[in-house]
Amino acid sequence: MKKWTWWVVGVVGVLFLGFVVAPFVYTRFIEGDAPEKLSVGSASPSAAAAGAAGEAGAAASADGAWKVGTGSQAGYRVKEVLFGQSVEAVGRTDDVTGDLTITGSTVNEGSFTVQMAGVKSDQERRDAQFQGRIMSVGQFPTSTFKLTSPIELGTLPAVGAQANAEAKGELTLKGKTQPVTFPVTASRTAADTFEVAGQIPVTFADYGIANPSFGGISVEDDGQVEFLLKFTR
Numbered sequence: 001m002k003k004w005t006w007w008v009v010g011v012v013g014v015l016f017l018g019f020v021v022a023p024f025v026y027t028r029f030i031e032g033d034a035p036e037k038l039s040v041g042s043a044s045p046s047a048a049a050a051g052a053a054g055e056a057g058a059a060a061s062a063d064g065a066w067k068v069g070t071g072s073q074a075g076y077r078v079k080e081v082l083f084g085q086s087v088e089a090v091g092r093t094d095d096v097t098g099d100l101t102i103t104g105s106t107v108n109e110g111s112f113t114v115q116m117a118g119v120k121s122d123q124e125r126r127d128a129q130f131q132g133r134i135m136s137v138g139q140f141p142t143s144t145f146k147l148t149s150p151i152e153l154g155t156l157p158a159v160g161a162q163a164n165a166e167a168k169g170e171l172t173l174k175g176k177t178q179p180v181t182f183p184v185t186a187s188r189t190a191a192d193t194f195e196v197a198g199q200i201p202v203t204f205a206d207y208g209i210a211n212p213s214f215g216g217i218s219v220e221d222d223g224q225v226e227f228l229l230k231f232t233r
Helices: 003-030 045-055 124-134
Strands: 064-068 073-082 085-093 096-103 106-115 142-147 162-173 176-190 193-203 217-219 222-232
Touching (some): 073 106, 085 124, 096 222, 142 222, 162 193
Antiparallel strands (some): 073 222, 096 106, 176 193, 193 222
């Protein structure tokens, strides 16, 4: 075989390694799998048993004010494509505050605020883009959600039980506010604690957010804001 033929074969081989094998290795072995979506956890058997024994299987009153407590998280989830290899990018923070009020089985008011400087993923380069051109965190340090309509749970969950509902409110990202509607799941983990989880669909252009694509990585035009809020009295 002529030298120039070997040269062509070599170039093709290098290109194959660079554009096919390398991205596959990166996404499968370096970046790894994305964390599972935030969701409410099941109450431990001891907690559920204690709740049933103490309340005879009925839900204790939840009337009053509740605050977001330790263990709460919020962040984003988007799909990235690197030379044909698809991955989910996830960034989160536990720097979340919020509150809500309950009367009977109705959530009357509620909101939470996320400090955006704390949102981190598993890639420093991605985080730098997120903090800078994508979310302009220096100019817009917080993101918020606020209920605009009460949430009717129907029946207040007993300890160890869950309830599904629909939340309507306003989501503010990068200084722009849009109405949103999305499903939520609530779980009563003890008489004085419960969890709420949800995923809010987001179209970046609606909030003036530049498409997050950068450096050979393409990102879809939408994603999710996900949260797990652990409330205490």
